Amino acid sequence: MLMNGWKGKLYWFVEFVTMLAVLQFMWIGLTLLGVVLIGITPATVGLFATLRKRLQGEDDLKLLAKSYWKSYKTDFIPSNKIGIVLLVTGYFLVLNFRIVTSMEGTLGLALLTLMVMILILYAVIVMNIFQVFAHYDLPFSRYFSTSVLLSISFPVQAAGSIMGLYVLYRIFLVIPGLLPFFGVSLTVLFLTWMSSKTFRLKAELDGTLPSEEICK
Known part of the structure; x- marks a missing residue:
């Protein structure tokens, strides 16, 4: 059903918030499914990959959930x-x-x-590597080096990511009730949004379109 005006915006907002909450609960469930230690990495990588699809225009929650599960299974061993x-x-x-x-x-x-x-340097790698893994298809060792090189090559975007993470930290500190529902999903959404700008800039500097890069 198509709605315009404030009703359409409200519907979009409620749908978007619901999606973040569902994906958050999926992240918790998939992390527990892997007994936490071996589940948290593929669950996080899968969330990055899923929210990347959302930013690319996929808004069907059922398809996003299926994509999340598929990514979790496919990348379980490599991400671990x-x-x-x-x-x-x-x-x-x-x-x-x-x-x-x-x-x-x-x-x-x-x-x-x-x-x-x-x-x-370690913190930079942790901040970037899951986004790089979800976006590129690279040899194992290059995920680490690419994570560092992207921050060095695009310091403004890296600084923006750090500032954004701090803002989210302050918000969750003030409203801790948001953490169980949006703590991980909102953080990953923000980092995915920031990394998409970095990847696009990199593609432009390399003289390629994002679709022409070696992407997953």
């Missing part, structure tokens, strides 16, 4: 490889950070500075 690398790397970084913070003197300060730089 990335998750394992991130988890192990993060564990050792935190361990080393605690050791470095206990050191004193010039050497301690130098190592602390180095560790902070490495942690920032």
Whole structure:
């Protein structure tokens, strides 16, 4: 049923909010289905892929749900490889950070500075890698390097993503009741929207159309 004016806008808003809530609950369910540890990465990758389709114009919730489930199954093992690398790397970084913070003197300060730089690099990879994985079909190791290169090549977009994440953090801090319904889905939607701009800029600089890139 086609509606115009404020009724049409209200209908679109309610439908959009419902979609985010449903996808959030699917993310929770699929994460639990993989016993959390091996479920969270494919569930997150699938959510990025699904919301990418939504931004491309797909608005049928049933089709989006089917697409989410398909992506979860297809990318279960490849995405978990990335998750394992991130988890192990993060564990050792935190361990080393605690050791470095206990050191004193010039050497301690130098190592602390180095560790902070490495942690920032790690945070950039975590912020970008799922979007890169959902968008591109690349060799395994290139997902990590591409995540870093995109932030270096497009610093304005990277800064915008960080600022947006901070704003969302403040909103969820003020209204924690939103977290169970929109915490993950809204965050992923924002990052997907920002990354779509980055991917389009990259395609323009490379002299290709987005459809001509090596995409999934």
